[in-house]
Amino acid sequence: MIFDAHCDVLMKLWLNKHLSVKDSSALHVTLKGLEKAGGKVQLFAIYIPEAVPSEHQFDVALEMVQLFHTHILTLPNVKWVKSRRDVANLEEDEIGAMLTLEGCDAIGDNLVRLQTLLSLGVRSVGLTWNYSNALCDGILEPRGAGLSTFGRTVVKENNKRLVWTDVSHLSVKGFWDTIEEAEFVVATHSNAYKLCSNPRNLNDEQIEALIKKNGVIGITFVPQFLSDHNRATIGDVLKHLDYICGKGGEYAVGFGSDFDGIEQTVQGLGSYKEYENLINELVKHYSAAQVDRFLFHNFVNRLH
Numbered sequence: 001m002i003f004d005a006h007c008d009v010l011m012k013l014w015l016n017k018h019l020s021v022k023d024s025s026a027l028h029v030t031l032k033g034l035e036k037a038g039g040k041v042q043l044f045a046i047y048i049p050e051a052v053p054s055e056h057q058f059d060v061a062l063e064m065v066q067l068f069h070t071h072i073l074t075l076p077n078v079k080w081v082k083s084r085r086d087v088a089n090l091e092e093d094e095i096g097a098m099l100t101l102e103g104c105d106a107i108g109d110n111l112v113r114l115q116t117l118l119s120l121g122v123r124s125v126g127l128t129w130n131y132s133n134a135l136c137d138g139i140l141e142p143r144g145a146g147l148s149t150f151g152r153t154v155v156k157e158n159n160k161r162l163v164w165t166d167v168s169h170l171s172v173k174g175f176w177d178t179i180e181e182a183e184f185v186v187a188t189h190s191n192a193y194k195l196c197s198n199p200r201n202l203n204d205e206q207i208e209a210l211i212k213k214n215g216v217i218g219i220t221f222v223p224q225f226l227s228d229h230n231r232a233t234i235g236d237v238l239k240h241l242d243y244i245c246g247k248g249g250e251y252a253v254g255f256g257s258d259f260d261g262i263e264q265t266v267q268g269l270g271s272y273k274e275y276e277n278l279i280n281e282l283v284k285h286y287s288a289a290q291v292d293r294f295l296f297h298n299f300v301n302r303l304h
């Protein structure tokens with residue numbers, strides 16, 4: 001069983017509403033792929049492309065919620081999950097789908113917009129994407145500012161609603177402010193900086209802080225975040241996993257593929273269907289209980 005903490009299928013559907021999630025070759029995550037590889041819970045991010053003017057962004061977020069209903073929840077055996085109990089209640093042949101928000105640009109500085117998205121089922125909130133907004137700076141914003149007063153208000157709202165705050169994409173200062181403020185913190189798609197020096201990755205102190213905070217790090221299949229060379233392999237995915245385990249993170253690590261948010265893919269991990277190849281490698285190096293933890297339980301255990 002696989003719990004995958006991040007994909008961008010909703011963005012691809014928004015760009016092309018005629019795509020079918022059943023078995024389209026234009027998508028990395030499909031129902032066929034989930035069924036083949038043992039996908040059990042998939043998180044679907046609302047990510048609004050940078051090109052959308054700010055005054056339209058909230059409308060686009062709502063359109064993506066609607067696409068989640070029309071294109072994902074209508075798939076056979078796919079059920080909407082919002083809690084650990086919902087996941088536990090899935091039948092053997094059922095797959096859970098959960099909504100997340102990647103970046104809060106769409107809410108502007110309006111808390112009601114966030115509250116509305118939470119009421120519509122969003123269970124994990126990334127505060128910003130790579131740049132700045134009313135909450136925080138992202139990791140590629142040269143200023144590198146941390147949480148604003150409004151950013152702290154949003155994190156407190158997440159805490160109150162038992163929603164995860166996602167630190168992937170945050171500036172370093174924003175990361176540490178969030179560690180201080182958030183009760184339920186995850187990095188849905190980030191790797192270890194020590195192994196690959198991309199600014200999107202987490203340094204040792206950040207990894208240790210997440211582990212200490214009872215958070216989870218979703219290792220991501222973005223080749224540029226896995227290897228400093230031009231291409232990445234499943235072996236690189238295992239290196240990041242092993243590194244985080246070595247820091248004491250055996251119970252604090254999972255996977256967040258970023259499928260459908262990436263152009264290039266890991267060799268042998270070109271779509272959800274090929275998750276099997278990763279699992280086949282995992283079982284060679286870890287016990288069955290460890291593999292289950294990485295693939296599923298570590299994230300599920302943090303749901304409320």
Ligand SMILES: [Zn+2]
Nearest residue numbers: 102169189261
């Ligand atoms: Zn992302």
